[in-house]
Amino acid sequence: MVTSSGEWLRGSGPESDIVISSRIRLARNLAHFPFISRADASDRAEIEKQLRDAIGAAVENPLDYVDVNKLAPIDRQFLAERQLISREHAESEGARSVVIDPSEQISLMINEEDHLRIQVMHSGLDLLTAWEQINALDDRLQQYVTFAFHDKLGFLTACPTNVGTGLRVSVMLHLPALVLTEQIERVFRSLQKINLAVRGLYGEGSQFMGDFYQISNQLTLGRSELDLVKQVGDVVPQIIDYERKAREALVRQSNESLHDRVSRAYGILRTAQTISSEETMHLLSSVRMGVNLGLIHDLEIPTINKLFIHTQPAHLQKLRGTELDTADRNKERARYLREHLDGQGRPEQN
Amino acid sequence: MRCQKCEKPATFHITELAGGKPQELHLCEEHAKEYLRQPDAAEEASPSLAGMLAQQLAVGQTAAELARLDQQACPVCGITFFEFRNQGRLGCPHDYVGFKKELGPLILNIHGESEHRGKRPPGGGGGTDELTKLIRLRREMREAITEENYERASELRDEIRQMEKTTRRAP
Ligand SMILES: [Zn+2]
Ligand SMILES: [Zn+2]
Numbered sequence: 001m002v003t004s005s006g007e008w009l010r011g012s013g014p015e016s017d018i019v020i021s022s023r024i025r026l027a028r029n030l031a032h033f034p035f036i037s038r039a040d041a042s043d044r045a046e047i048e049k050q051l052r053d054a055i056g057a058a059v060e061n062p063l064d065y066v067d068v069n070k071l072a073p074i075d076r077q078f079l080a081e082r083q084l085i086s087r088e089h090a091e092s093e094g095a096r097s098v099v100i101d102p103s104e105q106i107s108l109m110i111n112e113e114d115h116l117r118i119q120v121m122h123s124g125l126d127l128l129t130a131w132e133q134i135n136a137l138d139d140r141l142q143q144y145v146t147f148a149f150h151d152k153l154g155f156l157t158a159c160p161t162n163v164g165t166g167l168r169v170s171v172m173l174h175l176p177a178l179v180l181t182e183q184i185e186r187v188f189r190s191l192q193k194i195n196l197a198v199r200g201l202y203g204e205g206s207q208f209m210g211d212f213y214q215i216s217n218q219l220t221l222g223r224s225e226l227d228l229v230k231q232v233g234d235v236v237p238q239i240i241d242y243e244r245k246a247r248e249a250l251v252r253q254s255n256e257s258l259h260d261r262v263s264r265a266y267g268i269l270r271t272a273q274t275i276s277s278e279e280t281m282h283l284l285s286s287v288r289m290g291v292n293l294g295l296i297h298d299l300e301i302p303t304i305n306k307l308f309i310h311t312q313p314a315h316l317q318k319l320r321g322t323e324l325d326t327a328d329r330n331k332e333r334a335r336y337l338r339e340h341l342d343g344q345g346r347p348e349q350n
Numbered sequence: 351m352r353c354q355k356c357e358k359p360a361t362f363h364i365t366e367l368a369g370g371k372p373q374e375l376h377l378c379e380e381h382a383k384e385y386l387r388q389p390d391a392a393e394e395a396s397p398s399l400a401g402m403l404a405q406q407l408a409v410g411q412t413a414a415e416l417a418r419l420d421q422q423a424c425p426v427c428g429i430t431f432f433e434f435r436n437q438g439r440l441g442c443p444h445d446y447v448g449f450k451k452e453l454g455p456l457i458l459n460i461h462g463e464s465e466h467r468g469k470r471p472p473g474g475g476g477g478t479d480e481l482t483k484l485i486r487l488r489r490e491m492r493e494a495i496t497e498e499n500y501e502r503a504s505e506l507r508d509e510i511r512q513m514e515k516t517t518r519r520a521p
Contacts, residue, residue, distance in 0.1 A: 031443060031481040032514075034427040034489075038441035043488070113439070135469070142471050146481065148443035153457070154466030156443040160457050161399060163446070165468040195462075200362075222463020 006082060006104035006121075010302050013124020017292040018240050020172040020212065020305070023083075023121040024130045024229070026138055027114040027157045027166035031148040035158040036111060044095040044111050051110050054144035055099050058137065064100045069093075074323065077314035083121065085109055106137065113158050114166075116141075125240075127169060127233045131225065154221065164221030169232040173239060176211040176289040177246035184213075187239060195219050196235065210285030215239070247293060262290030266299075270341045274330040280311050280337065299341070307340060353378035399438040399460075406456055407435075424448045426486045444482040484513050 013019070029035060033047050052065060068076060068089060076090040084107045085098050096111035109117040118141075120134040148156040154164035162168070178184040188198050197218045215236065217228045250258050265286035268275075288304045290296040309315055311333050317324050320332055351360045354376055362375075362382035377385060407416055420432035429441030431449060440446070446453060458464045487510050494503035 029443065032484040034442040034485050035440055037433075037437060037439040038427040038429055040492070138469075139472075147471060148481065149471050150443070150446055150466075152465055153446055154468055154470075156446055158439045159399065160440070160453060161460055163457060164461065164463075164466045167468070219461045219463070221457065221461035222465060223467055225468045227467075 001082075001104075010123050010305070012302075013122060013126050015237075015240055016124040016301065018174055018243050019125040019236065020174055021083075021121055021123055022125055022127045022130050023119060023170045023172070024127065024134050025117055025119040025168045025170075026134055027155070027162045027168075028116040028118065028138070028141075029148045029156060029158070030115050031146045033115065036113060036115065037158060039111075041094065047115050048095050048097060048110050050145060051108075051116055052097070052099070054141055055108055057144050058140035059101070059106075061101055064102065066098050066100065068096045068098055074314050074317055078318055081309060081312040081314050084119075086112060086117075088112065106133070114162070125171065125233070125236055127171070127229050131169075131229045135225070162220050165223075165225050165228060167220055167225050167228055168216055169229050170214050170216040171232060171236050172212060172214050173236070173243070174211060174285070174288060175213055175239070175243050176285050177250055178243050179211050180250060181246045183242065183246060187242060191215065191235065194231070194235065196232065210281040210283075212285075247289070251293060258293075259290075259295050262286050262293075262295045266290065266296060266341075269337050272334040272337065274327075275334045275337065276330055277312060277333065280333060281308065284308055284311075303340065307337065311336060351376050353381055355381040399456075402459060403435055403438075403452075403456055406459065407452070419452065422449075426482045426489070428489060442482060442485050444479075444485070447479075484510065487513065 013022075030047055030050060033039060033043050036044075039047065055063070066079070068079070068085065071079075076085070079085045079098065080087050080090040082104070084100055084104060086109065089096060089098070089109050089112045092112075094111065096109070098110065099108040100106070105121055107119045107121075109119070118134055118137060120130045120137075122130050150156055155166045157163050157166050175184060175187075178187060191198050195218050197216050199214050199216075200212070215232060217232055220228070223231075265283040269280070269283050269287060284304055284307055287296060287299070288301065291299050291301060291304065310319060313329055316329055316332055316336065319336070324332055352358070353360045356378060358378035358380070360376035361379055362377045375382075375385065407419070420435065421430060423430045424441055424445050425448065426444040427442035429445065431452065434440055434445065434449070440449075454464065487506055491503050491506040491510065494500070494506060
């Protein structure tokens, strides 16, 4: 799993030049147990056991059961970088686990904020497939467990912001041209009006992920799941369109400076001797756009997607097989980037 | 435009939609990082939820009424309204029924709707009373053990075992 990168990063799927991934999650709680805030150790252990049994019975394919509580901090961080668990799940305490299918499309977090959070993630814009998959899985699970449900309020969750469908639909977009042309705020404002949340993505600690934005539904009650999926799914093509137009405008108006920017970014990534995670994200973002605009020819999107993940702190240390402090990580990151960007196959200088 | 937290120019403009009303934040790079570092702040709406609740309660309740409300505890899981208000997380499914009067307006405020229109469990779901009985029994058993009332604890244990047999669907 360390060297692989998960289905959602393979850089394929519809609109994958701009849409990184489509993710849907469902929040569920067992009806016969208190929510996590009032669950003691024995409740948590029993919740975990019942859910693991149910998942084992509901899913035919082999799954990895990971006891998050017993993992070293670096391994928890690794799962969070991989988006298989939330940062909250990585950092909280007590019996908790995650069940992952080998393709990393499906992950089920047990004892997070809710007893169960089912997540399905696909690369590119592929919300309907993700919804069908998660809906079927939820149906199968309900043959084995009873979820807390209220006739009028729907599925009951620990936080009233998730009640009803418990559904969160998120699409991760790469929008460098809208950022460069300073139009991103306008997009945000129009999304607000239809109750969608927009967030910049960030890496471990304080590091920004260059120009990546996540759009998700904010409301979970009063609309059907499919309506919520469609609401996000309908707006994404419009944003893709804005981003494409902004890229075209950049090429038209300032092709030279754009090409310069992209080439410099590529140059630094191929030659740096030490580089922070933050700078890496920033430069990879420019390079990614450069590849999509045909300004860089000898690099493919899946490679860049992989580099985004593999240069994050926990991945880097796992790949190297040892714990590294910040300074050594910055050197190792630069080495890793040189090795993977400077004409693959060529023997490494240094 | 200046950063909301210091004198530096605001270079990051973040729109936070948690809690229904969009909130714009204008921050310098340093403060933006600090803000975004809060784990999954967008999905975890607890600070703004607590804020909304406080607002909600400020409208109708006097201080004395609020103090009384804060002391109300759920008969199933034991959470007090004060604890919920503080942590922004409920204690059990029954709280949606037990704190209905206070939660109803809050939910309407968050979602702009009050009725579920999505999928339903096989068999249709229904009331939570029967379903949450086990939670109450387990809590009472634990309390009985703490109070060294072992006779009561063993009665409760038998009742729990009986109920578990009927509620748990064997995989
Ligand atoms: Zn500041
Ligand atoms: Zn309760």
